[in-house]
Amino acid sequence: MTSIYILGAGLSSTVLINYLIEHSEKYDWQIVLGDTDLRLAQKKVNKHPRAKAFQFDVLNPLQVEEVAHKADIVVSMLPARFHAIIAKFCIKYKKNLLTASYISPEIEAMQQDALEAGIGIFMELGVDPGIDHMSAMRVIDRLKSEGAQLTAFFSGTGGLIAPQSDNNPWNYKFTWNPRNVVVAGQGTSMYIEKGQNKYVPYQRLFKNTLTTSIDEYGDFEIYPNRDSLKYRNVYGIENIPTLLRGTMRRKGYSQAWDVFVQLGMTDDTYRMEKPENFSFRDFVNSFLPYSESESVEEKLKTQLPELIDNTVLKKLKWLDIFESISVPKEAQTPAQILQFILERKWILEAEDKDMIAMQHQFEYIRANGSKGKLISSLVVIGKNQSETAMAITVGTPLAIAVKKVALGEFTQKGVQVPVNPEMYLPILEELEQIGITFNEIES
C-alpha cells in the first residue's frame, strides 16, 4: 500500500483530496490528510476507509520529520514559505514531494541534495504556475518540431469571477487568498520585448497593461507578473525576442487598483497609528495631504488627476471607502486594512461561481518563411463552492502528477517543473478528459 500524505486541507485542496481518495481503492493507496484544524481534515476525508485525518503543525519540526519518515509521497498544499522545511525532511528520508507553488530560492538550492537522495521535488504543478507551463510547452515544442521560429510569446492567467456571478463595478471578487491579491506585484516585474529587457517597478505596474479578449468572455487586461526573463531558459527559448507572462484582470481593474498602489494602501511593512473610531474615510485621508477646504474625494482628484475619473470613482465608492465605517483593531498595516475593506464587498456568495482564464499568444516564422500567430485560450468555470475553478485547476494537475509518481510513471529526480513532454502530455491529456481544454486559433 502506498501512503500519500497531503499537508493542508483548505479550500484549494478539496479537488486534490477527492481525486486521490477516489483512486485509492484501485491503486491501493492510503491517503493521510494533515491540517492544523483536525475537524476540517476529518470533514474532508469524510470517513473514507482508505483515508485518515490527523492534526498537523508544520511549525513542529518533529512532526514534519515524522511525516517524511512515514509517507511514501508527500504533497504540500501549505503556504509556499513552508515547503523548504518539508523538502528538507523529504530529502533526508528519500521521499518524493509535490507542490503547486513556485520554486523558491530555498527549494532551488536543494537541487543537488534532491538528486543525491534520488528523489523528485515536483513544483509548479497547479494552474499558474502549472497548467500555464504545460500548455505553453506543448505549443512551443510542436512549433519547434515543425521548424517554426518563435518571435514572441505573451501569456496571461487570472483567477476571476465567472460572468454569471459578475455583479460589481470592479468585475472582480476574491476567489483565492485575499492577502496575495492585495500585495500582488510588489517589487519589480521584468520582461523582454523586441530584444529589449524591460523593468517595471510596482509604481508603474498597473499603468502599462496589455489588453486582450477571449471569445464569448469579452475583454481582459494583463499586467506583467514577476520575472518573465527567466522563462527563456525554463522554456528552452533562450533567443526569443519577446516574452511576457502576466496576470489577467477584467478591463478597467488596473487603473482603479493603481489608486491604492499610488497612495501606499497596499504596504504591509508597518503598522498605522489608529485613533479611536478610525474609519475607512480616515484611512484614505491618511495618504492625502492635509487641506483646510478640500474634501477627501476632492483631494484624491487633485493628487491623482491621471487616475481618478468617473468609472474609477464609482469603483472606489462602491467599496464604501469614503464612509465612516470603523476599521477593526486587528487590521493594522495598510494592506491589512485595505484587505478588510475589500473582503466586505468582494466576497464570494454561496451561489457565486469563479473562473480561471488563461491565454497564450505565440508569434512565429514558419519553416516556409510565412508569419504565423496562434492564440490558445482556456476558460474554466467553477462548479460550486468547493469545486471552484481555482480548486479544480490547481488540484487536478497536481493530483494527476501524484498518481503518476505513485504508479512509477514519473521518475524524474531533482527539482522539477512540468516543462518536458513526459510530464505535460499525460497531465494535459487527462485534463482534457474532464473538459479542461484550450481553444486554439491560428492565423
Add this chain to the structure above:
Amino acid sequence: MTSIYILGAGLSSTVLINYLIEHSEKYDWQIVLGDTDLRLAQKKVNKHPRAKAFQFDVLNPLQVEEVAHKADIVVSMLPARFHAIIAKFCIKYKKNLLTASYISPEIEAMQQDALEAGIGIFMELGVDPGIDHMSAMRVIDRLKSEGAQLTAFFSGTGGLIAPQSDNNPWNYKFTWNPRNVVVAGQGTSMYIEKGQNKYVPYQRLFKNTLTTSIDEYGDFEIYPNRDSLKYRNVYGIENIPTLLRGTMRRKGYSQAWDVFVQLGMTDDTYRMEKPENFSFRDFVNSFLPYSESESVEEKLKTQLPELIDNTVLKKLKWLDIFESISVPKEAQTPAQILQFILERKWILEAEDKDMIAMQHQFEYIRANGSKGKLISSLVVIGKNQSETAMAITVGTPLAIAVKKVALGEFTQKGVQVPVNPEMYLPILEELEQIGITFNEIES
C-alpha cells in the same frame, strides 16, 4: 591618560580627529585612529605625538573586542550598520560609545544592557541627526518655560552645494555618501498635520514638498524624512498637532528626481541583465515600454507627462542620461548605475565648497493667548576640501561630546540622544564660538 579610539578615518572624520588631537595635550588624551586603510589613518594623525594609527577591520570581531578592551572611550564613524557590534563589546567592557548615526532598532534594544553596564551609548551627535535635535530642543524648552503652547513644528536639513560653487541645473552635487542620496526616502515617510497622521509612500514622496526660503540663500524645498511621528516622544511634545521633519533640496530638484523614482532607477534590490555596450540611454530605455516609433525622450514624456517639462528635461540631459555612454561592468543594480551616472557630473571640484542648510519653523500660542511664529535658520559653508560644512557640522558636536564624556561632564547612562539641556546647551554654546549660529526671526 584617557585613551580615545576613533573608528573610521574617512572624509567625515577629519574635523573630529583634528579637534580631539588639538585638545589631547591639554586634557592628557591619547587618540587612536583605526581604519581599514592604514595609510589613510596614518595621514590623518600626521605623526602627532599623542595620536597613533592602526589597521582596523570591523568585520573581525576579535579586533572589535580588543578595541573595546583597550579604549576608555570609543567613537564610531563607520557606516551605521556596524555600530551594533561595536556597542555589544563596549557594553561587555563597560566603555562609553559615541556616534553621529540614528539609533537603530538593534541599538535601541541595548538600552537595558547599557544601563546595567553603567555606560552611555551617545547617538545622533552629528548634524542631522544631531544639531537639528539640539537646536530644536533649545527653542522648544524655552517656549515651554515661557508658557507657550506649540501648535506646529517643521524642520528641514540639507547637505547641499554652496551658492558660490553652484553651477549646474540641479543646484546639487554629492557632498556626502552618494549611495545614501540615491536610495534616500525608500519606504514610507510619516508625519502629523493638524492632528492627522500622514503616510507618504516613496512613489509620492517627491510630489508633495514644502517650500521655504533662507535670507540671502534663496528658495528651498523640503520632502518628509522618515518617521517624524516618533519625535513627538523624543522631543517631549506628545500633543503637538503638526510635526514634520524633512530633507532640504534646492527648488526644482524633487520634480526632476521623481523621474528616477517613478521609473524605478533607484532600486537597489536586483541586478540588471546588461548586454555588451549597455549605455546610459539603454538604461533609461529599460524602464520605458517598447515603441516602434517613439524615441526614448518622447516615451519619457508620454509615460510621465506630469513630470517632464523643459526644466526637468534640461536637468536630465545635463546628466548625459540620453547618451550612448557605456555603463561600467561593476554597476549592476539600477541604483548603482544611476549613482555612476550622477557621480560623473555631481562631483565636488577641488575649489568647490559645500553647504549645510537647516531651518526650524515653530508655531505657538503664547501665555497671553497671542499667536507666535519663530523661524530659526542655520547655514554653514565649507572651508575647503577636508573641512567641509558636512565634516564640520558632523564632527564638531560629536567631538565636543567626546570631550565632555572624557572630562566626566556628560555622565548619562543608557542609549542617549542630545535632547536634554545638560547635553545640548554646552554643545550649542561651543558651536557658536566657532560661528555655527542660528538666525532667529520671531513674528
